Amino acid sequence: MKKILNILMAALVLAGVSCTDDLEYKPGGVTPVKTLLLPADNYYVELQSASTATLCFSWEPALAADGQLPHYEVVFFSQPGGEIVYRYDAGSSTSIDIAHKEINRIANAAGIDVGADGAVYWSVVSSRGVDTAPVTAEPRKLELTRLLGFNVIPDQLFLTGEATEVGEDLSNACVGRKTGDGEFTFYQKLEAGKGFTFVSSKGDDRTTYTVVNGVLSDESVEPATIDRSGIYRIKLDLNVRGITFEHIDRVEFNFAPRTEDNRDMDYIGNGCWKLSNYSVEFREESWGLDQRYNFHPVFDGVMYVWAGAKGNDSSPSELSGADYYIQTENLYTGDAYGPEKFKFHSDFNGKKVDITLIMSGDVENCTHVIEIVG
Template identity: 30%
Template sequence: MKNLKTLFAMVLVICTAASSCKKDEHSLNENMSTTGALSLPANMASIKLTPANASAVQQFKWTAATPEDGGLVLYEVAFDKEGGNFSNPVFKVISDGGGIQAQVTISHKDLTKIAALCGINSSSTGKVSWTVIASKASNKKTGQESRTLQLERPAGFADVPTDLYLTGSATESGDDVSKALRFKKLEDGVYELYTSLKAGTYQLTDKPTAGGRKFYAEGTLIKEGASTITVNGDTKVYYLKYDFNVASVLEVTEIQSMGLYMSAYSSEIGQLNYTANGTWQSGAIPVVFYPFSWGRDERYKFALHTAAGIKYMGSSNVNNVSPVGQAASYFYLNAVSNDQWNNTYKFDPAADNKSVKATVSLSATGPYTHSIITQ
C-alpha cells in the first residue's frame, strides 16, 4: 500500500510538471524587417587591390535589421557577378562579431579571390555586386538594396599556392613528381630554392602529385598551365625565387662558387663544392688565426659568387662569441652585408693552425645552417 501511494505521488508530480511546461510554451517569432540602407562602401566605389599587403582591408557597413521580438539577428555579406540576383552568390562571409554586427572587414586578399570568382582577371578591372543577407532562426532575408564595386586586380594569383615544388627532367629529383623538390616559403606566395639544373625541362607545382596545380615562367611572369621551362647546357647551381602575389620571377641566378671568407684577411681562405639538395662541402681548408697586437682573430662568414655579384651569408648577431657550447641556432645562416667584421662567426679556438671541413646547408627542409669540423 505504501508503494502504491509513493507511485501515485510521483505520477502526480510528473503530470503537474508537464502541465506547467505546456502553459509556458509559446511560438517563436522569426519576423524582422529587411536590412536597411547599405552605407559603406559607396555605390560604384573603385578599389585598387593590394593583396600582398596583409594590412590592406575594406569595411562594409549597413543599417541593422529590426526583429519584432527584439531577438538576435545574424548577417552575411554576399557577393555576385555584376547584375546577379544573389540566388547563388559566388562568395559569402559572416559579419564581424561572429555574425551579429552590422559590418564586416574583408582583406584585399579575399577581395582579390572574389574578383577572380566574378571573372575579373589579373591586371584587369571589373565590377562585382554585393548585398546583405539577414537571418533569424530559419527566416532568411536578402536585402532589398545592392551595390556595385569596381575592383582593380594587380598582376598575380587570387589563390596563391600554399606550397611550391620543383619537378622535371632538368631537376635533381627527375621526372618523378612524388620526389619533387620543395621550395622554402618566405611568406605567403613567396618562395626560394637553392638547387642545380641540368639539360632538360622543369615546372612548378603546388603538390608533389600528378593532380597538383602546374605553373611555369614566361620571361619574368609566372603563368598557370602545363607548359615547361627548358634548360640547355651543362649542370649549374641556381638560386630561384618566385612571388605568386604579383606573378613575378624575382630571381633566377647562377651560383658560380661559394667561399669561406675570413675577416682579418679580407679574403676567402677556401672553397666549398656543391653536392646536392642545397648543400655545399669543402675539403680540408687550412686555418691560421690572424695575429693582431691584441690577440689572434678568428672571425669568418661565407661568400656566394653569383652572376649578379657576391652575396654574403653570416650570423644574425653583429658581434659574436666563441661557438664552444653554443646552441644549434648559433650556426644559422642569414643574408648579411659585405661588412668586413660584422655578422661573422668565430672558429673554435682548437682550429688555429689546423685544417677544417666546412659544410653549408641551404636546404628548404630546415633552417639554413652550417658546420665547421676541425681536422
C-alpha cells in the first residue's frame, strides 16, 4: 500500500510540473519597425488649437512571430539619440492622427517654450506581449511652432469676483463647462466696471487667470472688467490664451407649429433660463400631430438655434434624459422648423408646463427640463 501511495504522489508532482509548464507565457518575438512614412523628415507644422487640427503619423508594419498584430507606440525625443520624452499609444494600427494639442504637450516635454519654434524627433516602437523591439527606424525631425498657451492647463476652471452673480466668495465660484482640452465655457451675468477672475481651483494652490490686453494671463491678479452689464457666454481657450465674450440679448422658446405663441424665457441665474406656465397645444396636421420645438438664443443681435441631434424625428420615450440634451447650435435661417429640433413628449399635450433651459457647468450636458404645472 505504501508503495502505491508513493507512486501516486510522484504522478501528481509530475502532473503539476507539466501544468505549470503549459501555463508559462512564452513570448513570440516581434520585428522592429524599419521604415517611417509620414510625416516626412524636417516636416514643419504650425500648431493650431482647433480640436479638428491633427497630424498623421504612419509607418510600415512590423511582424510578430505568433502571427498576431503587433502593438505600436509613437515615441518622441528632444534630440537624436536621446532618451524618449513622450510616448503615444497607436494600438495595432500602422497610422495614427495625433491632435495638435497633443503635439503641443509633446513639445513641452521636449523643452520647447510656449509660442516658440523648435523641433522634436519621432520614431515607432513595436511590441508583442512582453517582447519589445528596439528603435530601429532612424528618428525623423518634426519642426513646429508651439501654441501660445500655458504649459500647465487645468482640468477645471471657475469664475469668481465682484462682477459675477456669486460675488467674491471663492467657495461660491461657478464652474465652467469643459468643452475640449483647455477649452471652457461660462454663461454668466456680469456687472460693468466690477472685477472678475478665473481660477483653476478653490484651494490655496490655485492658478489665477485674468485678461490683459485682450488675452488671458496667469502673471497678473488684477481682475478683468467689462464695459456693458448683461448676460454673457464666455469662451476660453487656454491653449492660445484666447477669450471671447458674447452678449446674450435674449433666449426665445420656439414652438414651430405655433410661432405666434413664441415667448422670451426669463434668465434665472447661473446659465439657466425659464419659461413658466406655457400652454402646450400640438397642431393637428393631415399626417399627425406636430409637436416640434427648439430654442433661439440671440448673441449680439444675431439669432441662433439650440436643438437636439440633427435629423431627430422621434418623440422622446421618457420625460428626461438624453433626448433633452442641447446638441446643436446653428445660425437661424428663418425656418421655424429647421432640421434641428426637439419634439414634445405626448404627455405634455394640452398641459401647462414650466420649461427650464440649463447651460451651466453644473450639469454634465447642456439640457432642458419640462415639468407639468397645470
